[in-house]
Amino acid sequence: MxxxxxxxxxxxxxxxxxxxxxxxxxxxxxxxxxxxxxxxxxxxxxxxxxLDNYRTLLTEQPFGRWFLMSTVVAVVATTVSVFVCALAGYGFAKFRFAGRRLLFNVMFSSLSIPFAVILVPLFVILVKTGLGSPWFALIVPWVAPAFGIFMMQQYIVQSIPDSVLEAARIDGASEFGIFRTIVLPLLRPSLGALAVWQFLQSYNSFLWPLVLVSDSSQYTLPLGLQTLFVSEQRQYDLVLAGAVLAVLPAVALFVVLRKQLLEGLSTGAVKG
Structure with missing residues (x-):
């Protein structure tokens, strides 16, 4: 040194x-x-x-339901989002069709729009169409993020040559078969990085669940811990215990996907 x-x-x-x-x-x-x-x-x-803080939190508060709600929503949203972003990024990167550039520019421009701007219209649309169930509506905003699509499109352009795809087509592979057997395995590092980012976005979301969920039994972790914080007793002991438990899924995800995350970030740094 x-x-x-x-x-x-x-x-x-x-x-x-x-x-x-x-x-x-x-x-x-x-x-x-x-x-x-x-x-x-x-x-x-x-x-x-x-250990009274943890004992009280787990026995006298609906922490288990909050934890389950946040974890399930985040896992489902991440799984769907990673697949949709990879599929959309593949389409933008390797296919030529009418309106492609316009659609990509519109999608990319949406990155500049704060979520708070579309929050009320999105809520009204979901309620009017009868799709306001928390288990469904909490996942909707994270299904096809523009950042994820752009990230996948850039990675596919840089990492997957057209010659590999053409060879697969000559061998008789279908377009979805090419995507499933060739593109997805090559995208593993970037998929890991996107999965970590997307999980944290959904898992830590506060504003959207605050607007959408009114039943305390369906609160996510951020909402549940907020109720403990704003209560008359200011239950800091339970909030801190809940915060420690809440960080465990994010740490576990990082441990599982750390290799893909580091590979994805380093590949972007080298090729970007």
């Missing part, structure tokens, strides 16, 4: 500490009684150490 890089490494260490500190504080606070969470001076090691 050269002296010239010492400031860079010091800056990166500070960033790491800054990002890690809230999680460490939440983990520590989740094992403390409510009155000790904001004690001064702050203590990193809980004293006294207690």
């Amino acid at each position: 050269t002296r010239a890089r010492l400031p860079l490494y010091a800056f990166l260490v500070l960033l790491f500490v800054g990002f890690l500190a809230p999680l460490v504080w939440a983990l520590s606070g989740s094992f403390k009684p409510r009155g000790e969470i904001f004690g001064y001076p702050p203590e990193l090691v809980p004293d006294p150490f207690t």
Whole structure:
């Protein structure tokens, strides 16, 4: 390590500490009684150490339903979105059809529109068409994100030569067969990166569930933890315990897809 890089490494260490500190504080606070969470001076090691926060959260609050709702919605939305984005990106990248450039420009331009702008029209459309069921409506906004389609289109253009597809067509493969057996396996790194991004988008969503869901039994985790936070007692102990449990699916997904995620990001960095 050269002296010239010492400031860079010091800056990166500070960033790491800054990002890690809230999680460490939440983990520590989740094992403390409510009155000790904001004690001064702050203590990193809980004293006294207690599991009552987790016990209360899991037995006296509908945390299990919130957790199941968020996880199932995020998994389904991610699975559908990854497939749809890969299919749409493949169409934009490898097929020539009338209006292709116009459709792509419209799709790409939608990246500049904040979700809050389309939130009310989307809600009205779903309610008027009778599709306002939370299990369905919570998934709709994440099915075909413009960012995911653009990401897949760029990766396919850079990584899959036309000659491979033409050879498969000459061998008699169908278009969907080519997509399933050739394109999808080659897209594995980018699919992993997109899956992580898409899961977090759906799993962490707060504004859309807030507008859509009125039944507390169908709350997602962000809504459920918010109800604990805004209650009269300000249940910080339960909120911190819930936050620690809520991060587990995201960490598990990263562990499972870390190889594909790093490969996808590094490939984009090299070829972009």
